[in-house]
Amino acid sequence: MLNQTELSPSTLILNGIPGLEDMHIWISFPFFSMYVMAMAGNCGLLYLIHHEDSLHRPMYYFLAMLSATDLVICSSTIPKALCIFWFHLKEIGLDECLTQMFFIHTFTGMESGVLMLMALDRYVAICYPLRYSNILTNPVILRSGLATFLRGVLLVIPCTFLTKRLPYCRGNIIPHTYCDHMSVAKLSCGDIRVNTIYGLLVALLIGGFDILCITVSYTMILRAVVSLSSADARQKAFGTCTAHICAIVFSYSPAFFSFFSHRFGHHTIPPSCHIIVANIYLLLPPTMNPIVYGVKTKQIRDCVVRIFSGVKDIKSYSM
Template identity: 55%
Template sequence: MSDSNTTDFTNPSTFILLGIPGLEAAHIWISIPFCTMYAIAILGNFTILFIVKREPSLHVPMYYFLCMLAITDLVLSTSSMPKMLSIFWFNSREIDFSACLTQMYFIHCFSAMESGILVAMALDRYVAICHPLRHSTILTNPVVAKIGLAVVLRGIMLILPYPFLVRHWTYCRTNIIPHSYCEHMAVVQLACADIRVSSYYGLFVIFLLTALDVFSIAVSYTQILRAIFSIPTKDAQLKTFGTCSSHLCVILTSYIPGLFSFFTHRFGHNVPLHFHILIANVYLLLPPMLNPIIYGVRTKQIWNRVLRLFTHQGT
C-alpha cells in the first residue's frame, strides 16, 4: 500500500477548497444568487458611505457607526466571495497556505468587529432615547473615534492567535478543505495533532464575544424599552421604537446565521455537510447585503438622500 497519502508535511504550500461538497454539479447555479447578493452588498454599502460623506446633516454618531458597519461588511464579504466565485465558475480550488491563513484572519477578525459595532450602535440608541438632551455631549466625535478604535483593536487582538496556532500544527493526512473558504475549524480539523488549544480558544472567543456583546445589547434595549413604555402616548411610543427597528433587524440578521453556523460545525454531526456550508456562506453574505437595505429603507434621512441622488441623476 502506498504511503503517499500519509506522508508528513508541515505547513503545506497549498490547500484545496472543495466549494460545497456534494453540490459540485450545481456550483454554477449556486453562484448566481451568491454573485447577486455580493453585488447588492457592494453597491448598497458604498451607497451608504457615499451618502453619509456627502450629507453634513448625517455627520452624527449613529451614521458614523453605520459607516463603520458598511466598511466591515465590505471587507467581510470581499474576503471570501472572489475566491468562492472562482471555485464555482472556474473550478479554481487551490489556495496558497499563507493566503488561506490571511483569508481566515480577515473573515473572523471582521466578524468580531461587526459584533462590536452592533454593541456601539445599541449604546448610541440607548443614549439617544434615555438621555436625549445629553446625547451630543456624551457621544462626541472623540468618544465615537475611541469606541471605533476599541472595536477594531478588540477584533485584531482576539483573532490574532488563530493563524499562528494553525501554522503551528502539522498536517499529515490531507490538505483538502471541505469548505468554500478557509473557516478556522475547517482548517484546524485537518491537522494530525492535538488541536484542543485551537478548538478551546475558538470556543472561548465565540462565547466571549457572544455573551459579552449580546448581554450588552440586551441591557441597552431593556433600558430603551423601559423608556419607551414610560412615554404617555401610543403614537410617540411607536415613533420612538421605530428609530430602533432598523438596528434590531440588523442584529437578528447578523447573529442568527452566525450562531447557527458555529453550533452546527461543532455539534451538528447529523446536519448534512452541504447544508452547513451553505449556511456558513449565507452568514458571510446575508448581513452585508441586508444591512444597507434595512437602513436605507427604514431610515428616512438615508432613503430621502437615495431618492434625491437618483432623481438628480435622472434629470
Template identity: 55%
Template structure:
C-alpha cells in the same frame, strides 16, 4: 533538515472544494451568489457615499452605520470572489499564507461587526434614555475611540488563531471541504492535537459574542423601560421606530451565526455537511446585501437623501443627453 521538516508539516497549498456534495450544482448556485454580491457592493457603496457626502448625516448613529457598511464590504469581498472562482472555474487552490490571511480577515471582521452592533445599541440607549446628553456624550472623538477599540479588540481576539494554526503539523489531506478558509476548518486537517484550537475558538466565541449579546440585551432592556414610561402611544412608537432597523440587523447577524456555530459543534451528523457550508456561504453575503436595504427602507432621512441624490444626478445628465440627441 529543518527545511524538509517544514515542507512536510506545513503544506504549500490547500484545496477549497466549494460546497461538498453539491459540486454538480456549483454553476447554478453561483448565479444567486453573484447577484447578491453585486447588490451588496452597490447597496453598501451607495449608503457609504450618502453618509460621507451628506453633512446632515454626520451624526453618531450614521457614523456607526458607515463603519458597519465598511465591515460588510470587506467581509463579502474577502470571501465571495474566491468562492465564485471555485464555482465557475474550479480554481480552489489557495496558498497556506493566503488561507491564514483569509481566515484572519473573516473572523476579524465578524468580531468587529459584533462590536459595532454593541456600539449602535449604546447609541440608541443614549438617544432614548438620555437625549439631552446625546450630543455631549457621543462626540466625534468618542465615536472614533469606540470604533478603534472595536478594531483593537477584534485584532487581539483573532490574531492568536493564526499562531495556533502555525504551530500544527499538516501531514494529512490538504483538502478543505469549504468555500473559504476558517479556523476550525483548517485546524481539522492537522495530524497533531487541536484541543487548544477547539478550546480557544469556543472560549472566544462564547465570551466575546456572549458578552456582546448581553450588552445589547441590557441596552434594549433599559430602552424598553424608558419607552414604556413615555406618556403617549405616539411617543412610544416614534422612540421604538428609531430602533427597528438596528434590531433587524442584530437578528440578521446573530441568528444564522449562532445556528451555524451550535450545529457545527453539537449537531453531530444530524445536519448534512453541505447544509453547514451553504449556510456559512450565505452568511457572508446575505447580511451585507440586506443591511443597506433595511436602513434605506426604514430610515426616512437616508431614504430621502438617496432619492434627492439620484434626482440631482438625473437632472444633471438629462441636459447632456438632450444635447447629444
C-alpha cells in the same frame, strides 16, 4: 518519516460545497447577485454618509463602520468562492489561507462589536436625548470604533498562530469555500484541543459580551419607551430601533446556526447545509443591511430621493 512538506503543505484545496459539486454553477448565481448588491449598497451608504451633511451624526458614523466592515467580509470570501464555482480554481496557499481566516474572524468580530455600539447609541438617544451630542462626541465614536477593531485583532492573532503551528498530515483538502478556523485545524493530525478551547473562548468574549450589552441596552430602552405617555412618542422611539433590530436578526441568526451546527450537529446536519449556512452568515448581513437602513431610515430615504431628483433634473435640462 513525514517530511517537512507533509507536515506543513504549501498549498491547500478549497473544495467548495461537498456533495453539490455538480450544482456549483447554479449556486454561484445567488452568491454573485448578493455580492453585487452588498458591494453596491454598502458603497452607496458610505458615499451618502460622507457627502450629506445631514448624516454627519453618531448613528450614521456607526452605520459607516458597519458598511466598511461588511465590504471587507464580502471581499475576503466571495471572490474566492466564485473562482471555485466558475473556474475550479481551488488551490490556496497556506499563508494566504491563514490571512483569509484572520480577516474573516477579525471583521466578523468587528461587525458584532459595531452592532453592540449601535445598540448603545440607541440607548443614549432614547434614554438621554438632551445629552446625546455631549456623550457621543466624534472622539468617543472614533475611540470606540478603534477599540472594537483592536479587540478583534488581538483575539484572532493568537488563533492564527495556533493554527499555523499545527502539523498537517491528513491531506490538504478543505470541504469549504473559505478558510474557517476549525475547518483548517481539522486537517491536522496533532492535538487541536487548544484551538477548540481558544475558539470557544473568543466566541464568548466577543459574541457573548456583545449580545449581553445589546440585551441590556434594549431592556433599558424598552423600560424608557413604555414609560412614555404618548403613543406617538412610543411609536417614534421604537421606529428608530427597527432597522438596528433587523440588522441584529440578520447577523446573529445564521451565526448561531453555523456555530452550533459546526460543533454539535455535524452528525445530523449534512455538510453541504453547514457550508451554505456558513456562507449565508457572511453574505446575508452585508446584503440586507443597506436595504433595511435605506427603507427604514427617513433621513437616508430623503437623501436618496434628493440625489435621484437632481439627476432627473439634470437629464431633463440637458434634453
